[in-house]
Amino acid sequence: MTAFTDTDPQHVDPSPxxxxxxxxxxxxxxxxxxxxGLIEHGYDRLSMDEIAVRAQVGKGAVYRRWPxxxxxxxxxxxxxxxxxxxxxxxxxxxxxxxxxxxxxxxPDMDEADGAMFAVLLGLxxxxxxxxxxxAALDANxxxxxxxxxxxxxERAVRRGEIEPGRDLSLVPDMMIGLNLLxxxxxxxxxxxxxxxxxxxxxxPVLLGPDQTTTPSKRE
Numbered sequence: 001m002t003a004f005t006d007t008d009p010q011h012v013d014p015s016p017x018x019x020x021x022x023x024x025x026x027x028x029x030x031x032x033x034x035x036x037g038l039i040e041h042g043y044d045r046l047s048m049d050e051i052a053v054r055a056q057v058g059k060g061a062v063y064r065r066w067p068x069x070x071x072x073x074x075x076x077x078x079x080x081x082x083x084x085x086x087x088x089x090x091x092x093x094x095x096x097x098x099x100x101x102x103x104x105x106x107p108d109m110d111e112a113d114g115a116m117f118a119v120l121l122g123l124x125x126x127x128x129x130x131x132x133x134x135a136a137l138d139a140n141x142x143x144x145x146x147x148x149x150x151x152x153x154e155r156a157v158r159r160g161e162i163e164p165g166r167d168l169s170l171v172p173d174m175m176i177g178l179n180l181l182x183x184x185x186x187x188x189x190x191x192x193x194x195x196x197x198x199x200x201x202x203x204p205v206l207l208g209p210d211q212t213t214t215p216s217k218r219e
Contacts, residue, residue, distance in 0.1 A: 034076035095156040
């Protein structure tokens with residue numbers, strides 16, 4: 001990993017009085033170091049000192065960017081999530097089509113994903129006794145997923161597929177909660193599982209059973 005230091009000339013802002021600008025390379029190094037530390041040590045045993053050493057930066061550089069371990073760790077998980085698959089779901093013209101597009105964009109699980117799901121399980125356990133971590137997870141990682149699902153649902157409302165005025169606030173949390181349950185149970189979050197959730201739960205609730213059968217099943 002590339003070494004970065006606060007005294008490196010390339011990180012100094014030449015304009016006086018404006019402060020040093022954020023260096024995305026340095027930020028990425030710290031976030032990757034946090035992920036590596038989480039995988040090796042888990043949340044409780046990981047320290048900001050350990051992250052700084054792994055990123056080859058001063059501890060002050062870490063704290064200037066993230067005031068707490070909880071915020072840094074959650075941002076690192078969000079970075080991993082954003083790199084794993086697209087967050088924005090394309091508008092295909094139908095609710096089922098949008099969900100199908102989201103499924104197609106899901107990458108196949110590999111060994112690294114398994115390690116990260118173990119990390120997520122550890123974070124869920126730690127969050128039960130750390131209110132700051134709970135708040136950071138809810139406001140960042142979980143809200144990222146909620147926002148994506150809300151966008152898909154709002155498009156369906158505008159198309160007239162879902163009746164206007166319906167309270168859809170529980171739908172994102174239902175889908176996210178089932179994924180978290182899989183993590184707790186040590187089972188994979190894959191396309192097959194997502195397909196079952198969408199076909200057997202989400203679409204029947206939103207569209208009614210008569211409109212949720214796929215063309216192939218009708219035949």
